[in-house]
Amino acid sequence: MKIKYAVITSLFCSLAMIALSCKTASAQQNSRKIRMAKIEIYPAYLAAYRAALAEHIETAVRAEPGVLALQAVYDKAHPTLVTVFEVYASDSAYQAHLKTPHFLKYKNGTFKMVKSLELVEAAPIALAFRPELLQNKKL
């Protein structure tokens, strides 16, 4: 009887632990912060801006565990239009990012190059990646 009770207790605990870990994983996913920055650059600063942004992105993603992805592109038809697709682990990771020396260097260093900036707060529908994308990330 004691053995049966122990087995049932053990089974119950295992199930509870699985349920708890699932909930934690789900909470982690839901707390992510996703943003799109839509930036227009003055044509005279195009090369300087791209270099500053690329340096900033490399540093931030390498140095900050909460900065999960930064993807910056420009519109081929309108090269002064830049989009940065940003994924942070949480809002607090994003707030911490804003205080880093590399972000402040980028922000202050490119201030005069930016004609306009629109920030879009986004929520995920689906994010899927292949591992090959990480193996060769320099562009």
Added chain:
Amino acid sequence: MKIKYAVITSLFCSLAMIALSCKTASAQQNSRKIRMAKIEIYPAYLAAYRAALAEHIETAVRAEPGVLALQAVYDKAHPTLVTVFEVYASDSAYQAHLKTPHFLKYKNGTFKMVKSLELVEAAPIALAFRPELLQNKKL
């Protein structure tokens, strides 16, 4: 004299191979195709569209080695506005993607849900990811 010649030849071949592999890596990066799809959905189809898009993205990235990333989000302030940030290994990988059964199912199945679609051809400034992003990709 023969040995010296062999050493020089060997050294030259090694350097040539390194140069060739660097060129190949660079060509791989440059041949990537990046696109942003800006989609407006009719409000009545919001839930159905999100479900169809999420299913399509999961299938495409799992089944197609040339589909490196598909990231779909909606604007929190305007939930009918959807952006898909797409990274393909090459233009031919993208062309092959358009002919897959899962893409055709998504495209035909959501045709009536889409109010407008704008495709932006983009070029990379910097793309950087942390490995954590891949370990927990379901949203």
